Amino acid sequence: xxxxxxxxxxxxxxxxSLRLSCAASGFTLSNYWMSWVRQAPxxxxxxxxxxxxxxxxxxxxxxxxxxxxxSRDNAQNSLYLQMNSLRAEDMALYYCVRDxxxxxxxxxxxxxxx
Amino acid sequence: QAGLTQPPSVSKGLRQTATLTCTGNSNxxxxxxxxxxxxxxxxxxxLLSYRNNNRPSGxxxxxxxxxxGNTASLTITGLQPEDEADYYCSAWDSSLRAWVFGGGTKLxxx
Numbered sequence: 001x002x003x004x005x006x007x008x009x010x011x012x013x014x015x016x017s018l019r020l021s022c023a024a025s026g027f028t029l030s031n032y033w034m035s036w037v038r039q040a041p042x043x044x045x046x047x048x049x050x051x052x053x054x055x056x057x058x059x060x061x062x063x064x065x066x067x068x069x070x071s072r073d074n075a076q077n078s079l080y081l082q083m084n085s086l087r088a089e090d091m092a093l094y095y096c097v098r099d100x101x102x103x104x105x106x107x108x109x110x111x112x113x114x
Numbered sequence: 115q116a117g118l119t120q121p122p123s124v125s126k127g128l129r130q131t132a133t134l135t136c137t138g139n140s141n142x143x144x145x146x147x148x149x150x151x152x153x154x155x156x157x158x159x160x161l162l163s164y165r166n167n168n169r170p171s172g173x174x175x176x177x178x179x180x181x182x183g184n185t186a187s188l189t190i191t192g193l194q195p196e197d198e199a200d201y202y203c204s205a206w207d208s209s210l211r212a213w214v215f216g217g218g219t220k221l222x223x224x
Contacts, residue, residue: 035213045151045159045202047213059211095158100165101149101204101213104158 002026002103004096009108016086020108022079022096030054030074033099036081038092039107046092049081050099063089086112118143118203120216127224130193134219136186136203142214143205148186150179151202153218159202162188190221198223 008020020036036048049070050059058070069082079096093107119137126132136148147165161170163179176191186203203216 037213044200044218045153045204045215047204047215050213061212100206101151101159102161102164102170104160106158 002098004098004103004105006094006096006105006108009094009110011111011113012086014087014112014114016112017082017084018086018110020081020083020094020096020110022105024077024079024096024098027098027103029072029077029079034070034072034079035097035099035101036070036079037095037097037101037104038090038110039095040089040092043092048094051079083110086110088112088114117214118148118205118216120201120203120219122217123220123222125222125224126193128193128195132190132193132197132221134188134190134201134203134221136188136216138184138186138205138207138214140184141209142184142207143181143186143203144184145208146206147181148179148203148205150177150186150188151204153200153202155199162201165205193223195223197221 003025005023035050051070055072067085071080091112095107096105149165150162151159152162153159162177167179178189180187200218202218207214
């Protein structure tokens with residue numbers, strides 16, 4: 001059974017940093033592109049970032065470019081999202097997602113206080 | 115990044131058929147098709163159809179996806195109370211090198 005378990009969310013002040021982690025199991029992580037998708041309270045889904053199977057390419061939504069970094073460790077079956085210079089508009093539930101969006105974690109909540 | 119266009123809400127009666135639409139362009143929906151996602155309140159999204167319109171294992175045959183040009187559609191037959199949810203279309207945009215989502219359609223089953 002495919003499982004994606006996010007962790008690392010929490011309360012942070014504006015301008016601060018957080019590192020999200022996603023533990024993958026039930027499949028071979030190195031065979032898949034992986035993404036982070038977020039959802040602000042009461043809002044729709046917003047794609048954040050995607051990384052290719054071997055980590056050679058990364059793609060980001062414009063609003064996080066230069067602030068967020070997606071990475072992976074296939075040997076550790078893990079996906080990461082380093083988030084720096086956090087803003088109020090980054091507050092959301094962050095989902096770890098296997099491409100092409102066929103498996104989702106339960107999400108980890110990021111709260112940014114101003 | 116520009117998103118896909120979905121109607122905000124659709125209401126249909128029990129056992130009726132609902133068709134949800136999603137409009138993009140030749141770089142996204144028209145390029146590789148559009149996966150559809152269902153999200154119940156308080157739960158993560160669940161994939162209903164792959165970009166090639168095939169259903170993942172365990173998804174009811176009452177859900178069927180199709181595409182014509184730059185518009186994707188999700189048809190739900192024999193509506194049940196548990197079908198009441200938010201539905202999102204998505205697509206990989208080959209020009210933006212990004213996933214794009216629709217704003218979501220809230221389906222109400224009367």
